[in-house]
Amino acid sequence: MQRGHFSGYLYAAASVLVALALYVFILLNRDEALRQLSISVRYGFTLVLTVVFVVLLAAFWLPGRWAACASFVLTVGLFAFPLAAMWATGAIQSESYTVAGLLPWSDASGYYTDAKWLLEGQRFSSFSSRRPLFAGLLAVLLGISRQNLQAALAMIVFLAAAACYLAAREVRKTHGALLAAFFLTLLFVYYRRYIGTTMTENLGVMLGALGFALLWNGASQRKQQVVLMGILVLTVALNARAGPFFILPALLLWGGLSLGGAHKRVDWRFLFAGAGAVVLGFALNYFVFLGVASPGGAQFSNFSYSLYGLAHGGVHWDQWQYDHPELVFVPEPQHSRTIYQYALAEIQQNPWGLVKGIFKQWGLFFSEKYVIYSVYSFLYQDSTLVGKLARWGLYGLSVLGLLRWYFKRKDLHSGMVAAASIGVLLSVPLVPPGDASRVRVYAAVSPLFVLLPMTGLQFVLEGIKGQRFLQARAENDDRGFLLMGFTGALLLMIVAAPVLTRLLSQPSRFEEIACNPGQELVYVRYSDGAYINVLEDSEPPPDWLPDVRAGHYRTLVHSLPDSKVIEIFEKFEPAFVLMNGMDLRSGHSVWLVINRDLMPGEKGIIGVCGRWGEKEQEKIYWLFYAQAVKLVSKEGG
DSSP states (O other), rough: OOOHHHHHHHHHHHHHHHHHHHHHHHHHHHOOOHHHHHHHHHHHHHOOOOOOOHHHHHHHHHHHHHHHHHHHHHHHHHHHHHHHHHHHHHHOOTTTTTTTTTTEOOOOHHHHHEEEEEEEEOOOOOOHHHHHHHHHHHOOOOOOOTTHHHHHHHHHHHHHHHHHHHHHHHHHHHOOOOOOOOHHHHHHHHHHGGGTTTOOOHHHHHHHHHHHHHHHHHHTOHHHHHHHHHHHHHHHHHHHHHTTTHHHHHHHHHHHSSSSOOOOOOOOHHHHHHHHHHHHHHHHHHHHHHHSSTOOOOOOOOOHHHHHHHHTSSOOTTTHHHOOOTTTOOOOTTHHHHHHHHHHHHHHHHHHHHHHHHHHHHHTEEEEEEEEGOOOGGGOOOHHHHHHHHHHHHHHHHHHHHHHHHHHHTTTTHHHHHHHHHHHHHHHHGGGGGSSSSGGGGGGGGHHHHHHHHHHHHHHHHHHTTGGGGGGOOOOOTTTTTHHHHHHHHHHHHHHHHHHHHHOOOOOOOOOOOOOTEEEEEEEEEEEEEEEEEEESSSOOOOOOOOOHHHHHHHHGGGGHHHHHHHHTTTOOOEEEEEEOOOTTTEEEEEEEEEGGOOOSSSSEEEEEEOOOOSSSHTTEEEEEEEEEEEEEEOOO
């Protein structure tokens, strides 16, 4: 190994250690000033993002290894702030995927429950089976952290920060500090909404950033094998968080036309190898599916909902529930097959409904009337003028990005971005933006939403003789070793580790207990970082998780999307512990409300005697009111 490379790896290792120290400090420090800063970074817009951009620009502008160290440390710190904001405040704005800033809700709860069930040596439910990669990763991280949800979330965000940094680093190598800071700032804005949640968007952004980083690196060096690796990783990203799959053939066509030798119009070898990379990406997902999914599970089964809505003129994905409520309790795979049949029958009877739906989704993708569904809706700020100017500025830069490709078609980076953009546009009808706000279903290609206007900004700077801002920043380049190494390790963790986790895990052992007559019994794991302790308003501690005062808690639950659930959750009387647990006998999610005086002093498995809620919403979400609690197995026992 060359001495220069060895010292470079030492710098990288030192940077990781410093970044980890800063990351932990931000997450654990309870200083009020840091708390307010964290809130600003999660929810702020104009001033905050300006400061973020300037700080990142200064870091990327440093020479050589200093830039690599400073920019990585600052990136990790930046990503830590939104997570700290969740835990320090329990969220001050609508956070519909968590209760009080921590406990997973709705879809996030489904992935969380299945991840814990995998640690019992069991298979996922049909819910997580349709997209098993993220729930599998979550299970691995929960296993490492002894089912400490906060620790697992911290690991997820750290991995995402590293992935986004590596993507920005590739931009810096070729296009300079300014565009690297621009790219990372906007990608952070997209991702910060999902920080602190157990949603598949986490893995979609993570793998999407790495996929585009590899594509960028491969285009820089004209290395087909690196580009193929990027296509593979992007395919896995789209399996983790299903999205605009037409981007894959678009990238294959770009590579086949652009990466061949000077005497080749089409590089057929690349096209065949690229097709193989796409097939391999789907095969890796299928391998995980076979290893952890339920026998009745079906991959991408929820696409049937989108197709049904599209066939009926572009209505929302849940329209099938109103038209065919009898299908709600039909198990997979018959459930999704039946919805597909209804959708195809509608298309045959009324094909114009499908055409209407297609154009409706394209309209939403660029809508200002329904801005929450538009391509740059992650810059949505209560329809303020600043938010509108930011969105229209990105639209303008995106058009310039496409123009740059037209005038400089030999530029591989512009060609790659343009081809990917066309693939996304063609996918829009099949990935309806109206089915989820702020282009959530496009998480795996979110880096592209920044790369396209970024190339437009490059075009502007070239036009005004601002090439000094585009100069590649020299450093001792590892030729992509860190990028490839990190990506390979992450893929191994995503693909192999969940399957091994299920095979090596055993059901928890604990003492059986009996409840009083008329009481029901559930066994759940009581772990650090996985519950909320709601205190009397008169108690002195500040609102730092797991502790939150009752008045603040009641405010927080109003972010839940169901008014009937809000009425139930805000009426719990303090002091109590709220937990999103899993019944260790059935694997079913159960929301427990436990008087704080009943909680044992040690962590472990607890037997909870009590009663199930009787209201409709209480039954739907399996709400359980504890009347007696006993520790039946100590943590690690």
